[in-house]
Amino acid sequence: MKYFHKPVFLAEVLEHLIYDINGIYIDTTFGSGGHARGILKKISNKGKLIAFDQDQFSILKNKICDKRIIFFNANFRNIKQILKDYNKQVLKNVSGIMADLGVSSYQIDTPQRGFSIRFNNILDMRMDLSKNKSALNIIKTYSFENLNNIFYKYGEFKNPKRISRKILLNRKFINTTFDLVKLFKNNIKFLSRLFQALRIEVNDEINALKKLLKQSINLLKPGGILAIISYHSLEDRLVKNFFKSGNIHGIIRSDNKGNNLSQFKKRFTKRICHDKKEISKNNRATSAILRITQKI
Template identity: 85%
Template sequence: MKSFHQPVLLAEVIKHLIYDIHGTYVDSTFGGGGHARSILKEISNKGKLIAFDQDQFSIIKNKICDKRIILFNANFSKIKRILKASKKQVKVSGILADLGVSSYQINTPQRGFSIRFNNILDMRMDLSKTKSALNIIKTYSFENLNNLFYKYGDFKKPQIISRKILLNRKFINTTFDLVKLFNNNINFLSRLFQALRIEVNDEINALKKLLKQARTLLKKGGRLAIISYHSLEDRLVKNFFKTGNIHGIIRSDNQGNNLSTFHKRYTKRIFPTKQEIYTNPRAKSAILRITQKI
């Protein structure tokens, strides 16, 4: 079967995430099931894997027939609520999140994620949602466009981009329309598409919700592994691991000890090898951070 998605930093994730073979683990971004299948190989028959993915096609195309896995078609921001509703509210041994867009989504033209294919600007990971990239282009105000391009694309002068979109928005419908309008280099266009995608899928707020839920879902000694692909995500994860809160504020007790939920000494930052980047270019910008609950 053709690979739906090549998992990034697979060996490193398994090495550091799995420490209790009888434990319950959460794969919050199931995707092509690559990480999930490897986790199932490592855990015992008593172990469990609870997986989530908001893209229904991931569920349909990559379903794993194994009694140890439970798969939910939902965004990872809803993990705690779904587990409670399904009466599977347990303390878990580890949580994994591989952030960003999957290879399948990028390589499927009609999903509108890639500058390589000409199709309607969509970029929804969950097709049941109404907001698409085209909706943003057609309806957002100058101020709202400025805000998203500055925050999510790291553009220093977003007003230039926003003004150009406003002047030409009635002519923009497809990915190539946007590419043609700016006619810039790959780096510029990648950041532009990234900013729209993050806004469409509310990715930063979803990540914040996942991180906050991880504090209570993980049991003592439990591990949290996050793979991010751009500085905005990575900075949020790094500060959360350091401080135990999404605001990145260090809170201390009367003796000056950091009150973070996570073990400072265990926290690791791992990059893909040159060999992995060669075989899977998507891994180039990946950063894996792993921490352990105290």
């Protein structure tokens, strides 16, 4: 059975991403295939779509039968090497790249994946089930210092020590999502940040995003579009600074005339936030931010 959902910012992504209907496009986060289907509707028979997803079940359940699309069951962090092995001619000839970051609706709504506080199941949160590290593994084995680190960096908690201490004192009783929810008995916002921190650590999401951003420059042809949808400030800050500076450190480098050496056009770069109409149709858009830029 295929799992469909309404993709976030579909119209906006298609409006800005597809400028050459015969071009090569990359969907780095295929998920349930919402954006991919939209792209295929806009490109010509000569166009091509390359779709990545590290979750093998997302591809199996939502695979699109179309000769213009090629699937890679892989993390987008390795995108350049995978495409190089596939076809070197793709490198520097890509018209557009998009990424819809975070958890797919399919993953959230599948109880046994352990992503959601709505379902009681083993704490897993792996997007790639072939990997060993799960959220439960982190809860059971991480030191006090390591727990502090992920809750501070990825949950943006001001006092992570209290959270880490409570987990260490109760870790032998924690196995499921509800065990963690019951332990903290806190509001949805707190629990969402707690789950977010664990999920980011499990999937090494921030480092994967950095690698994607760095490699995108070498994949896009001049005039190529990069569109990223993020769902929390950690991702969005990274994307924003990369678009502005052209590097993941966010350091703006200038030539001797004071011109920004970023490989992206400042005037083209856009930030699009949700509106009430979008949220009414899709509550996943509540925290979503779409940033779009163009390679010089």
